[in-house]
Amino acid sequence: MHNAFLAGLLGGVACSLIGVLVVTMHISFIGVAISHAAFAGALLGTLLGFSPVAGASAFSLAAASIIGPVADRGEFNPDTPIGIIFSVMIGLAFLFMGLLPGPKTEALEILWGSILTVGENDLVLLGVVCALVVGAVTLFFKEIQAVIFQREVALAVGIPAHLVFYGMLFLTGLVITASLRSIGGILIFNLIVNPAAAAYQLTYSLKKMFALAGFFGVCSCWAGLGPLVPVQSPQRSNHCSGCRSGFRGMQHYFSEAESERVEV
Amino acid sequence: MTEKKNLADGVVIEIEKAVVSYREDVALRGVSLSVSRGSFVGIVGPNGAGKTTLLTIVNGLGKIIQGRVEVLGHSLARGCPASLRARIGYVPQMQNIDPRMPVCAREVVMMGRYGHLGFFRRPSRDDWELVDALLEKVGLAHLARRPIGHLSGGEQQRVAIARALAQEPEILLLDEPTASLDRRVKEEILAQVSGFHKAGNHTTLMVTHEMDIAARLCDWLVLMKAGRILAQGKPEDVLQQEILKVLYENGDGQYYLPRQRRIANWI
Numbered sequence: 001m002h003n004a005f006l007a008g009l010l011g012g013v014a015c016s017l018i019g020v021l022v023v024t025m026h027i028s029f030i031g032v033a034i035s036h037a038a039f040a041g042a043l044l045g046t047l048l049g050f051s052p053v054a055g056a057s058a059f060s061l062a063a064a065s066i067i068g069p070v071a072d073r074g075e076f077n078p079d080t081p082i083g084i085i086f087s088v089m090i091g092l093a094f095l096f097m098g099l100l101p102g103p104k105t106e107a108l109e110i111l112w113g114s115i116l117t118v119g120e121n122d123l124v125l126l127g128v129v130c131a132l133v134v135g136a137v138t139l140f141f142k143e144i145q146a147v148i149f150q151r152e153v154a155l156a157v158g159i160p161a162h163l164v165f166y167g168m169l170f171l172t173g174l175v176i177t178a179s180l181r182s183i184g185g186i187l188i189f190n191l192i193v194n195p196a197a198a199a200y201q202l203t204y205s206l207k208k209m210f211a212l213a214g215f216f217g218v219c220s221c222w223a224g225l226g227p228l229v230p231v232q233s234p235q236r237s238n239h240c241s242g243c244r245s246g247f248r249g250m251q252h253y254f255s256e257a258e259s260e261r262v263e264v
Numbered sequence: 265m266t267e268k269k270n271l272a273d274g275v276v277i278e279i280e281k282a283v284v285s286y287r288e289d290v291a292l293r294g295v296s297l298s299v300s301r302g303s304f305v306g307i308v309g310p311n312g313a314g315k316t317t318l319l320t321i322v323n324g325l326g327k328i329i330q331g332r333v334e335v336l337g338h339s340l341a342r343g344c345p346a347s348l349r350a351r352i353g354y355v356p357q358m359q360n361i362d363p364r365m366p367v368c369a370r371e372v373v374m375m376g377r378y379g380h381l382g383f384f385r386r387p388s389r390d391d392w393e394l395v396d397a398l399l400e401k402v403g404l405a406h407l408a409r410r411p412i413g414h415l416s417g418g419e420q421q422r423v424a425i426a427r428a429l430a431q432e433p434e435i436l437l438l439d440e441p442t443a444s445l446d447r448r449v450k451e452e453i454l455a456q457v458s459g460f461h462k463a464g465n466h467t468t469l470m471v472t473h474e475m476d477i478a479a480r481l482c483d484w485l486v487l488m489k490a491g492r493i494l495a496q497g498k499p500e501d502v503l504q505q506e507i508l509k510v511l512y513e514n515g516d517g518q519y520y521l522p523r524q525r526r527i528a529n530w531i
Contacts, residue, residue: 024366139384146375149367149412150359156323157431158350158379204411206366 001229007118007182008221010126012195014133014175015188016217019196020210021168024148027078030067030169031192033086034176035111035185037063040089042110043096052106057177063089064173068166113184115225122181129178136171137210140164145206183221191217274301276435276467277322282331284317291317293491294331299484304461304468306482306499308475310512313488315471316357319437322469323352336434350379353428353436353466358421358443363413369423370408373398376430398426402456418449425453429460436461438470442477454481479503479530487511503527 022030038056045055063085070081097104137144143164146154154161179188195216199209277299284292291314299305307315320326321333324344333340338348353376373395374387381387387395399405402422407415412423421441428436441457442450458481461468472478478485479499486496489511495502505527 026362142375142378142381142386143383145367145371146378149365149372149375150361152325152356153354153375153427154378155325156349156352156354156356157375157427158346158348160346200364200366204364204366204368209366 001116001225003118003120003123004115004182004225004228005222006123007115007126008225009218010123010130011179011183012191012217012219012221013214014126014130015179015183015191016195016199016213017133017137017210018172018175019192019194019217020199020206020213021144021148022172022192023196023200024206024209025078025168027082028193029079029082029086030064030172031176031189033067033082033089034060034063034173035180035188036086036089036093038176038180038185039107039111040093040096042107043093043100043104046104046107047096047100052110053181056110056180059089060177060180061170061173064169064176065166068162068169072162109184110180111185113180113182113187115182115221116228118182122178125178126182129174133171133175136167140167141207144168148206191220195220275299276301276336277469278332278334279318279321280332282318282321282328282333284314284321284326284328291491292321292328295488295491295493297486297493297496299467299469301467302465303484304458304482305470305484305486306478307469307471307486307488308473308478309488309494310514311473312490314491315488316439318486318488319354319439319469319471322435322437323349323354325354346379350431351434353431353433355421355424355428355436355438355441357439358417358424361413361420363411365411365413367412368409369404369412369415369419370395370399372412372423373426373430376427379431395426395430398429399423401460402426403452418445418453421445421453422456425457425460429464433466436464436466436468438468440471440473443473457481475503475508476530499530503530 022028038060041055041057041059042052043055044059045052048055067078067081067085070076070084071078074081100107143154143159143161146157146159147161147164147168151161151165154164176185176188176192179191183191195213196209198216199212202212203209275298277297279295279297281294281296282292283290283294295314295318297318307318309315317326321328321340322335324340327343328340335344336348336351338345374391377387377391377395381391396405396408399408402425404419404422404426407419412420415423425438425441428438438457442453445453454477457468457470470478470482482499484496485499485502487494487502487507494511495507508527
């Protein structure tokens, strides 16, 4: 339980700070695109027999790294490459799922996450990434502010705006990768967008927006964990078995879907 | 070697046979231009003439595919480095700003200092004093803490000019600074631009559609059409019926042409 609260704190801060960047730059869907990339990567990892987490990390960081350059080379609004990445990744995920025999539990866990089974290593990774995000936002505040305002203006006043923008996208990929095990690829989208969106409604100061979003992010993580505190240890195993049966249900669903497809 | 020589001669911008193309569309077809320090250059011509493109190859936001551009003694063959861009103020055409953008007017003007500050350095008290003085000069001191998205078009444009001036630029690029503004605001902004040009020691390049404005403010005019420079020179030399006829001819032999008397009034 202690680990879960710590993961909520670190993940909540990291995700919601990143959320301020993506919400103000109008690229909220980057969260969905990158977490689906992670899912595809996890499936490929399982398929080829290496760690799903390594696959997920590689895919999500690669996706985060190519969105910016594709947008600039193709003269797209960043929204478009995000859509392209999302569709390619979901296509790959289904392909890998079709090729993968047997249970896909490990890969599916990447999508659901499980904050109650977070281990020491995950916490260390989350801590490092959270420190990186807080450090980057503090050290490069003025560059980030200018890029959020207008990238063309940031470039014109003499800021290496492309580099800063790509860095912000890469950081997003990094945060999603680090939070997959605890928060999960689906829920992470909520944690990126919602606290930042709430903060966006409350202030016109970017500094306050970062602070508010971080606060909301941690609050929402902890509020979700709170009800589990009174019934800690028995609940934990219950929760886990709940998760497992949930996974079984999903596995069942997917295998049903597969068998139906075969029949067709 | 030529770069050093140019600076010594007081030439701050030297463009030679520049060609720019956006995919299949050619925006500049071999443009050559030389601008000397301290001059106020007006770039005029019909829509699609390549005026904005000419402006952006000076600060490296536009890329040439042929030719040579040299700004403040630096060749831009391998792009315009950030340190050089910091010395060139740029006011782009008016853009829609998100009304919820979490940045206030004062912070936008401060962005003009960011290039000089570089990474890891925060604005000092001197920087803030400069920014506040500039806001005062453009008449927006009372709106300094207003979110930028809440300002009117004219106010946003003044903020943009103050931001470019906060760079303490050696070259100031203005892209239609008064487009879509009412007459009073337009006159105020132009008076400010003209005042800043006289008071500062920067070179100004201004794109505009309005010939009378260009003739009144600028000491050198560049008339552009279809990606080429049609004529350039002092306003009284280039504002001739025959030249303007060619400038505004639309291909069907039709043109909009002001009367000679009005042209005389401009000069």
